Amino acid sequence: MSEEEPSSDVVRRERFSGGPARRFLSSLASDERIFRADLQVDRAHVVMLAEQGIVDESEAADILGALDAVEEAGHAELPDGEDVHAAIETAVIERIGDVGGKMHTARSRNDEVATCLRHRLREDILELAETVIGFREVLCSVAEGHTETVMPGYTHLQPAQPTTVAHYLLSYESALARDTERLVAAFDRTNRSPLGGAAFAGTPFDIDRERVAALLGFDEVVENSMDASSARDFLTETTAAAATLATHLSGIAEDLVIFANKGYVDLSDDYSSTSSIMPQKKNPDTLELVRASAGDASAGLNGLLTTLKGLPRAYNRDLQRAHNHAFDAVDAVLEATEVAAGAVATAEWNADLLAEEAADGFSTATGIADLLAMQGLPFRTAHEVVAIAGENGGDFAAVEAAVEDVLGGELGEYVDPTAVEAALDPETSVASRDSLGGPAPESVAAALERVSADIAEAETAVGTRREALDAATDALREEVATYG
Known part of the structure; x- marks a missing residue:
C-alpha cells in the first residue's frame, strides 16, 4: 500500500480504503492527545457490557487484556486508521481476533x-x-x-x-x-x-449509562442522545x-x-x-x-x-x-x-x-476636590476649582488662587489649609481612600485576608x-x- 493510501481499518474495510481523500479524512495523528482517554472509555464501556450481560465475561477479559497491550505499545504503534478510535479497535482485533469487535457494541464513534x-x-x-x-x-x-x-x-x-x-x-x-x-x-x-x-x-441494547459515567468519574450523563x-x-x-x-x-x-x-x-x-x-x-x-x-x-x-x-x-x-x-x-x-x-x-x-513620580500630573487633584466637597461644596464646583489649580501648577498656591478666583473667598473660609497641604501628598491621598476595595493600606490588608x-x-x-x-x-x- 502506498504512503498516500493507508491500509483499511475495521470501519472502512475495503469499500472505503483507497482514494486521495483517505489521509484528508484521518485524524489519527492529532488524536494522540486523547489516546489514553479513549482507552479508559473503552475499558469502562466493556466493563459495563459485561455487567449487563451483553458480552461474556471471558470475552470482556480478552478485550481488556488487549487494551492493556495497546496502551503499553503506545499511540505510535497503532495500525493506520481513520481515527484513534478505529485504530485502537483494529489493534485489539489484530491481537484477539473478531471477538475484539464486540467492544464497539451499543455505541458509535x-x-x-x-x-x-x-x-x-x-x-x-x-x-x-x-x-x-x-x-x-x-x-x-x-x-x-x-x-x-x-x-x-x-x-x-x-x-x-x-x-x-x-x-x-x-x-x-x-x-x-x-x-x-x-x-x-x-x-x-x-x-x-x-x-x-x-x-x-x-x-x-440494555446499557447502563450511569454506570459508565461513574466508572469514568463523570458527575452525570448528557441525557438526550442527540445532544x-x-x-x-x-x-x-x-x-x-x-x-x-x-x-x-x-x-x-x-x-x-x-x-x-x-x-x-x-x-x-x-x-x-x-x-x-x-x-x-x-x-x-x-x-x-x-x-x-x-x-x-x-x-x-x-x-x-x-x-x-x-x-x-x-x-x-x-x-x-x-x-x-x-x-x-x-x-x-x-x-x-x-x-x-x-x-x-x-x-x-x-x-x-x-x-x-506618584504625584506627577497633579495626580492628587481628585483628593483636593473631594476635600472641598466634604465641606459642603458641590463636587462639580470643587472640580472646577481644582481644574483651574491644575492649569496653574497644581501646588498649594495654585489651589489658594483658584479658590479665590472661583469662590471669591480665602481658602480657609472653605477648608482647613493644612488639610489641603496634606492632601497634596500622594501617601496621604492613598491613606485617605479607605473605602472597601480602596488602596489605603488597611483596606488592602483586609482585602488580602479575604x-x-x-x-x-x-x-x-x-x-x-x-x-x-x-x-x-x-x-x-x-x-x-x-x-x-
Missing part, C-alpha cells in the same frame, strides 16, 4: 469521541485552574510586601491618582479569581458523560474562559512592559532577553509573548465558533476540526500563565522612583474535583483487574 474529548479536556481544565490559582498566590505574596509602596495610577495612560503596588496587583488577582470560577464552571459542565447516546438516536453525540459547547465554554484569562494576562504583561520601560520595575534576567546587536538591551520578551497569547486564544475561540456555526443536528464531520482549537488555546494560555506568574514573582519594584480565604476555597474546589477523578481512575483499574 460519535458518542465515543464526545466522551473522550470531555475525559481529556477536564484534566486540562483542572491543570489550567491550578496554574491560575498559583498565579493568584504569587500576586498576593508580592502584594503583601507592597501595601505601602505608593505608585502612579493611570487612566488612558495619563497620570490619574496615586495608588499602591499592592492595590494594583490585587486588581489582577480579582480578575484571575473570576477566571478560576469560569474554569471550575466549565469543568462541571464538561464533566458529563455522552456515552450511550450512540450515533445520535440511542441504542436498543450527547453532537454537543460541543463544552469546548466553546472552556475556550472562552481561556481567552478571557489570556486577555487578563495580556493586560498585566502590557503594564509590566510599560513599567519596565519607565524604570518602575526591574524584571529578572530569567524572564528577559537581550538584543542580537545591541548588547546594552534588556528586553521583556517573555511578557511580550504572554501578551501575544491572547491572540492565540481568541483565534482559537473564533475558529471554534466558526466551525460550529450553522451545523445541522446531529453529528457532522466538521466536528473533527473543532476540538483542536480548544486544546491549542488551553495549551497556549497555560504556558503564558506560568510565565506571567514567574515574571511577577521575581520582579523588583523601584519604590523610590514610584514614590517620586483573598487568602478565597484562594483556599478555590484550591479546595479544584482539589476535590481532581481527587474525584483520581478515585474514579483507581476504581476503574480495580474493576478491570477482576477480569484478569
Whole structure:
C-alpha cells in the first residue's frame, strides 16, 4: 500500500480504503492527545457490557487484556486508521481476533469521541485552574510586601491618582479569581458523560449509562442522545474562559512592559532577553509573548465558533476540526500563565522612583476636590476649582488662587489649609481612600485576608474535583483487574 493510501481499518474495510481523500479524512495523528482517554472509555464501556450481560465475561477479559497491550505499545504503534478510535479497535482485533469487535457494541464513534474529548479536556481544565490559582498566590505574596509602596495610577495612560503596588496587583488577582470560577464552571459542565447516546438516536441494547459515567468519574450523563453525540459547547465554554484569562494576562504583561520601560520595575534576567546587536538591551520578551497569547486564544475561540456555526443536528464531520482549537488555546494560555506568574514573582519594584513620580500630573487633584466637597461644596464646583489649580501648577498656591478666583473667598473660609497641604501628598491621598476595595493600606490588608480565604476555597474546589477523578481512575483499574 502506498504512503498516500493507508491500509483499511475495521470501519472502512475495503469499500472505503483507497482514494486521495483517505489521509484528508484521518485524524489519527492529532488524536494522540486523547489516546489514553479513549482507552479508559473503552475499558469502562466493556466493563459495563459485561455487567449487563451483553458480552461474556471471558470475552470482556480478552478485550481488556488487549487494551492493556495497546496502551503499553503506545499511540505510535497503532495500525493506520481513520481515527484513534478505529485504530485502537483494529489493534485489539489484530491481537484477539473478531471477538475484539464486540467492544464497539451499543455505541458509535460519535458518542465515543464526545466522551473522550470531555475525559481529556477536564484534566486540562483542572491543570489550567491550578496554574491560575498559583498565579493568584504569587500576586498576593508580592502584594503583601507592597501595601505601602505608593505608585502612579493611570487612566488612558495619563497620570490619574496615586495608588499602591499592592492595590494594583490585587486588581489582577480579582480578575484571575473570576477566571478560576469560569474554569471550575466549565469543568462541571464538561464533566458529563455522552456515552450511550450512540450515533445520535440511542441504542436498543440494555446499557447502563450511569454506570459508565461513574466508572469514568463523570458527575452525570448528557441525557438526550442527540445532544450527547453532537454537543460541543463544552469546548466553546472552556475556550472562552481561556481567552478571557489570556486577555487578563495580556493586560498585566502590557503594564509590566510599560513599567519596565519607565524604570518602575526591574524584571529578572530569567524572564528577559537581550538584543542580537545591541548588547546594552534588556528586553521583556517573555511578557511580550504572554501578551501575544491572547491572540492565540481568541483565534482559537473564533475558529471554534466558526466551525460550529450553522451545523445541522446531529453529528457532522466538521466536528473533527473543532476540538483542536480548544486544546491549542488551553495549551497556549497555560504556558503564558506560568510565565506571567514567574515574571511577577521575581520582579523588583523601584519604590523610590514610584514614590517620586506618584504625584506627577497633579495626580492628587481628585483628593483636593473631594476635600472641598466634604465641606459642603458641590463636587462639580470643587472640580472646577481644582481644574483651574491644575492649569496653574497644581501646588498649594495654585489651589489658594483658584479658590479665590472661583469662590471669591480665602481658602480657609472653605477648608482647613493644612488639610489641603496634606492632601497634596500622594501617601496621604492613598491613606485617605479607605473605602472597601480602596488602596489605603488597611483596606488592602483586609482585602488580602479575604483573598487568602478565597484562594483556599478555590484550591479546595479544584482539589476535590481532581481527587474525584483520581478515585474514579483507581476504581476503574480495580474493576478491570477482576477480569484478569
